[in-house]
Amino acid sequence: MNKYMLLFRIDPGYFKTVSPEQMQQTLNKWMDWKNRLEQEGHLDQFGDRLQHSGKVICGKTKEITDGPFIEVKDAVQGYLVLQTETLEQASELALGCPVLDQGGSVEIRPLIKTD
Amino acid sequence: MAELPELVDHLFRREAGKLTAYLSRMLGLSRLEMAEDVVQDTLCRALEIWPVKGFPAQPTAWLMRVARNRALDLLRRDSQLDALTPELGYLQQLRKDTQFEGPDFELAIQDDQLRMMFACCHPQLSAMAQVSLILKTLCGFSVAEIAHALLAHPDAVEKRLSRARKVFRESGVSLDLNPLEIPDRLEAVYQAIYLLFNEGYHASRSAAGVREDLCFEALRLAVLLSEHPLSQQSKTSALLALFCFQTARLNSRFDLDGELLQLAEQDRSRWDAKLIRQGFVCLEQAIKGPELSAYHLEAVIAALHCSAASHAETDWAKILEHYDLLYRLKPTPIVALNRAIALGFAQGPEAGMTELEDLPDLALLRDYPFYPAALAEFSLASGQLEAAQTYFQQALALARNPSEVRFFSLRLKLLKTALSSD
Numbered sequence: 001m002n003k004y005m006l007l008f009r010i011d012p013g014y015f016k017t018v019s020p021e022q023m024q025q026t027l028n029k030w031m032d033w034k035n036r037l038e039q040e041g042h043l044d045q046f047g048d049r050l051q052h053s054g055k056v057i058c059g060k061t062k063e064i065t066d067g068p069f070i071e072v073k074d075a076v077q078g079y080l081v082l083q084t085e086t087l088e089q090a091s092e093l094a095l096g097c098p099v100l101d102q103g104g105s106v107e108i109r110p111l112i113k114t115d
Numbered sequence: 116m117a118e119l120p121e122l123v124d125h126l127f128r129r130e131a132g133k134l135t136a137y138l139s140r141m142l143g144l145s146r147l148e149m150a151e152d153v154v155q156d157t158l159c160r161a162l163e164i165w166p167v168k169g170f171p172a173q174p175t176a177w178l179m180r181v182a183r184n185r186a187l188d189l190l191r192r193d194s195q196l197d198a199l200t201p202e203l204g205y206l207q208q209l210r211k212d213t214q215f216e217g218p219d220f221e222l223a224i225q226d227d228q229l230r231m232m233f234a235c236c237h238p239q240l241s242a243m244a245q246v247s248l249i250l251k252t253l254c255g256f257s258v259a260e261i262a263h264a265l266l267a268h269p270d271a272v273e274k275r276l277s278r279a280r281k282v283f284r285e286s287g288v289s290l291d292l293n294p295l296e297i298p299d300r301l302e303a304v305y306q307a308i309y310l311l312f313n314e315g316y317h318a319s320r321s322a323a324g325v326r327e328d329l330c331f332e333a334l335r336l337a338v339l340l341s342e343h344p345l346s347q348q349s350k351t352s353a354l355l356a357l358f359c360f361q362t363a364r365l366n367s368r369f370d371l372d373g374e375l376l377q378l379a380e381q382d383r384s385r386w387d388a389k390l391i392r393q394g395f396v397c398l399e400q401a402i403k404g405p406e407l408s409a410y411h412l413e414a415v416i417a418a419l420h421c422s423a424a425s426h427a428e429t430d431w432a433k434i435l436e437h438y439d440l441l442y443r444l445k446p447t448p449i450v451a452l453n454r455a456i457a458l459g460f461a462q463g464p465e466a467g468m469t470e471l472e473d474l475p476d477l478a479l480l481r482d483y484p485f486y487p488a489a490l491a492e493f494s495l496a497s498g499q500l501e502a503a504q505t506y507f508q509q510a511l512a513l514a515r516n517p518s519e520v521r522f523f524s525l526r527l528k529l530l531k532t533a534l535s536s537d
Contacts, residue, residue: 015159019257020127023158027127030166049163078163 001083003044003111004090008097009074010104012052018102029098037082042093044081074105081111127158129335130175131255134182136227139252142186144234145284147252149189157182176215228253229343230290232336236303239282243267244275245307246314251276254332264329265314301346305354305410308333308340312358316365327365334358341397352401353410359394360417363387375522379426391421412441431461448479456489464496484513488523500534 037043056067138150171177250256262269315329337355340346367385423429438454459467491506511523
């Protein structure tokens with residue numbers, strides 16, 4: 001079995017206008033998707049969500065700044081780790097990610113095997 | 116009152132309404148916008164945490180706690196904190212220790228919602244502003260959803276809402292009502308939720324769907340009114356009875372293809388028997404006292420329709436009697452039209468025609484397609500097929516949406532078949 005990290009990206013501004021009803025639908029989709037991944041034995045780790053901003057340190061100057069800023073349209077919202085045989089299979093599973101319905105994106109990155 | 120069936124599973128919508136009412140009480144109505152922001156943040160927090168941790172055992176309590184803490188945080192940071200009234204400070208203190216479950220909490224949150232409803236119906240706000248504000252604050256609709264449901268432009272809705280918030284900020288509108296104001300304000304609340312219901316019920320200009328949600332929201336708010344001592348009145352029961360009877364028939368107004376059906380064509384087995392029973396319980400409650408309002412009469416008329424086994428077996432004479440009374444209390448062109456139609460069914464199509472032709476305020480019905488449609492149906496019933504055709508053509512020309520166009524076209528087509536076979 002191989003492991004794949006899924007990174008969810010979304011425009012944080014999305015949550016300013018979305019209605020309670022839409023949020024509930026999104027919530028239900030997350031729950032359904034997570035349950036399905038779990039039942040099928042594909043879920044290795046369901047990561048905690050990330051706050052919208054923290055600190056960023058760049059380059060040799062090692063200057064610490066606030067960020068990423070709210071204007072960032074594709075901020076990382078969260079992650080999870082899947083276990084499947086192939087990248088294709090992981091991508092197939094990632095299609096069910098609710099962040100896609102909200103105009104977000106999912107990045108699928110194989111973890112490098114250490115053993 | 117006895118329990119109503121679980122109508123819709125709109126947990127977040129319902130909770131958003133409760134949270135906004137609760138926070139507005141805590142922060143003061145002048146900070147409505149802050150309250151709304153906190154609600155949005157709170158629901159977003161749930162969306163971030165619940166998928167990871169699973170649903171909390173007590174979702175309401177979870178949301179309330181997060182919202183309260185967030186609001187207290189914001190207040191602490193608010194530079195104008197000194198300007199808080201002593202009462203507000205006391206209230207905050209009190210609310211810090213609130214238990215977010217149990218019967219006392221249920222009562223408190225009902226009270227918050229009722230006060231919010233009264234505030235939304237402030238006399239300085241227009242009827243549509245009141246309805247928009249109710250949908251935003253008590254029903255958890257977004258601006259886009261309100262615009263969709265009320266067939267308005269989102270910018271117009273936003274404008275209404277921000278004007279309302281401004282009135283709250285600048286006129287010192289309070290959630291604590293002067294007891295002397297309550298009867299008038301309650302009247303305004305009835306009117307607003309009646310309007311809300313009708314906006315959903317007469318989904319004449321757009322597809323059903325979202326608009327029917329308005330009926331369920333109005334029903335829910337009427338239940339809330341009926342459960343609070345301040346608003347537990349005969350008129351409340353009458354309004355609730357009316358909503359129950361109308362909602363019971365909501366789905367049967369369209370056939371399986373979504374086409375509009377006449378009352379006579381509706382499949383009565385699709386009417387919701389449970390809601391009709393509930394309607395009768397409320398109606399009984401309503402007619403205990405001496406009061407007789409337009410809501411009482413409309414509820415009785417709806418009850419008479421609901422208790423008839425078929426269109427033909429409807430007690431039209433009794434319906435007409437109640438329309439006579441209703442017209443005295445509420446002399447609107449639509450009531451006059453419906454009264455004339457009832458008269459036609461009670462006393463025969465010719466009598467109906469005469470009544471329709473002599474309606475007062477005919478000018479006000481000039482653009483209303485169901486006026487010529489009524490003339491057409493009575494012409495048809497009395498064998499005047501050509502007159503019926505002319506009237507249906509007029510109705511078709513006035514049709515306001517595709518569903519009405521198809522409805523009148525179908526009536527015309529059937530009529531033409533009858534004419535050509537003569």
